[in-house]
């Protein structure tokens with residue numbers, strides 16, 4: 001009660017002392033109205049159903065991704081967004097081929113695997129070798145050079161659940177760098193326990209990064225139960241595997257970033273950029289990663305486009321075209337380097353199923369009127385605003401951040417995200433329509449308030 005009284009009193013004082021406050025009050029009311037509309041709106045869910053079923057998986061550099069671009073471009077045009085266009089870029093595509101793995105000794109049986117994005121192929125006849133099993137990635141790193149000669153290195157470290165991305169980031173080197181680390185020690189192939197938190201017999205895909213000047217070896221992820229099986233067998237003696245991976249690499253592929261805008265009514269050359277990645281892995285339908293992000297930011301842009309008066313600054317929507325293989329963020333930053341000083345804020349939505357729980361904005365901005373308005377808008381959705389600044393928002397906008405573009409981050413609850421992330425279980429049935437509506441509401445309110453105010457986010461002071 002006293003909180004409400006204080007609020008009324010403060011508002012009255014502001015009204016008396018700050019003649020411009022009425023305008024900001026309008027922005028706050030508009031943000032709240034946008035949220036209410038979003039919470040009752042099914043557009044994003046319907047869009048995502050269509051994207052994940054009429055297009056399905058969208059591996060970058062493939063005809064499937066080209067269909068995803070066609071579908072999404074038509075959708076953006078139907079929303080009457082400004083300047084809908086594609087920005088093409090070249091890339092090396094990795095196309096999954098036939099793949100299998102099996103235990104030959106001591107007890108012949110098939111294993112469930114997924115080749116890692118970027119992995120070279122094995123010979124058609126596969127690679128047959130004994131394994132060297134490491135329960136922790138650090139154990140592999142501690143192995144002496146040459147000690148894995150002629151062996152298939154297997155790392156079975158587990159990823160545990162967390163609401164944020166901390167645990168994923170801590171095990172990520174096991175997939176990204178593991179193949180080259182194993183090769184440096186003489187291994188002929190590399191297998192890791194999938195970076196996932198489920199117990200299903202599904203492997204989780206993902207890209208690797210070969211180090212220059214290190215021999216390239218084939219690499220794949222094992223399902224969790226298959227990693228367990230190898231641990232049990234290896235505890236009793238030698239295990240021999242056969243691995244067949246037959247991907248195709250296309251160095252002359254291309255993809256595109258798909259862009260649309262809502263031109264600012266007062267300062268159209270100042271840009272608030274919101275994005276998500278349209279490409280996906282190939283095993284599921286990319287409904288969650290990052291179909292949800294695409295639906296969220298497109299849904300947010302749609303609500304702002306439909307306002308009777310557009311925000312002061314330009315809102316730019318970017319659907320990135322090759323995040324999983326890490327081409328689209330670099331391509332976008334390279335093409336827009338000279339424009340970077342005009343991009344006042346950038347944010348990417350790429351964290352799965354849950355509702356937005358916390359937001360972070362640039363250093364000092366939480367203490368500004370924008371920060372207070374955003375915090376108020378977020379609290380209506382049971383989310384909070386952090387005092388700590390956003391230092392990361394997604395791999396597609398990070399190259400822009402390196403050019404000086406300030407970031408914002410809307411953190412979703414990710415406790416169960418890594419159960420399905422990059423696996424065949426990334427399908428539309430996993431989408432929670434209530435959480436999706438809440439995310440659209442949070443993103444739309446955030447994007448509107450960021451585009452409607454005058455703050456220079458590059459200044460580190462309130």
Ligand SMILES: [Zn+2]
Nearest residue numbers: 277289290350
């Ligand atoms: Zn993603």
